Amino acid sequence: MKDHEGALIKGLIARLKGDGALKALLGDPIRIWDEPPAGAAFPYLLVGRGESRELAGGGLIEHRLTLSCASRFRGTEEARAVAAAVRARLADAPVEADGVRAVSLGVVFTDVFRSSDLKRAWAVMRVRAATEE
Template identity: 50%
Template sequence: MRDHESALQKAMVAALKADPTLSALVQGRVFDQPGPDATCPYLTLGRCESRPLAADGGGVEQRLTLTGVSRFAGSEEAKAMAAAVRACLHETTLAADGVRTSTLRATFADVFPAGDGRRTYAVVRLRAVTEEI
C-alpha cells in the first residue's frame, strides 16, 4: 500500500503554493512545521487523522487541519487566507506519488484571535478520500 498521507500532503502543498490568490497572501510560505522566526502571514499543515476504507476497493479517508497565521490588525487577512484555502482545495482532484483524491472537501473554517492579541488564526479542516492510481 502506498503512503497516502505523504502523497496528499505533497499534492496539497504544491497546489497551495501554485494558487495565485493564496500566493499573493502568503508569498509561498506554506510549511509542514514553521520555524520560530517564520514571517507572517503563513500557512501551516497540522493534524492529519487517517483510516483505511474497506469498501469499494479501499482507499484512505483523511481529515486534515490547515492553519493560517496572521499578524495583521484585525481578522481580514486571516479570513482571506481561509477563503483562499477553501477556494483552492474544495472539490479539487489532487495527485502525487501514485495517489489521488477521489473526494476533497473543506468541512469547517474558524477565524479567531490568539490569546496574546498579536496574531489571528484561520483554521480550515478538510476531509479527503484518497485512492491509488
C-alpha cells in the same frame, strides 16, 4: 500499501503553491510548512494534525487534515482571506501525487479567531479527503 497521507499532503501543498491568490497573501514562494522556520514572515500556513482510516469496502482511505493560517494583521481579515482562498483552491480539486489521487476533497470546517494576547489571528481549517491508488 502506499503512504496515502504523505502523498495527499504533497499534492495539497503543490496545489496551494500554484494559486495566484495565495501567492498574493502568503508570499512567493508561498510560506507553507509543518514547522515555521525561526523568524518566519507572516502570514503563513501550517500543515498540522492528520488522521487517516480505511473506509469500509476497502480501496479508499479517508483523511482529515488540519491547516492553520497564522497572521499578525490587526483583526481577522487577513486570516479570513487566506481561509477563503484555501477553500476555493481545494474544492473538489484534482490532487494527485506518488500514484495516489484524491477522489473527494474540500474544507469542511473553518474557525477564525484572535489569540488571547491579541497579537495574532488564526484561521484553522479542517480538510477532508478520500484517496485511492
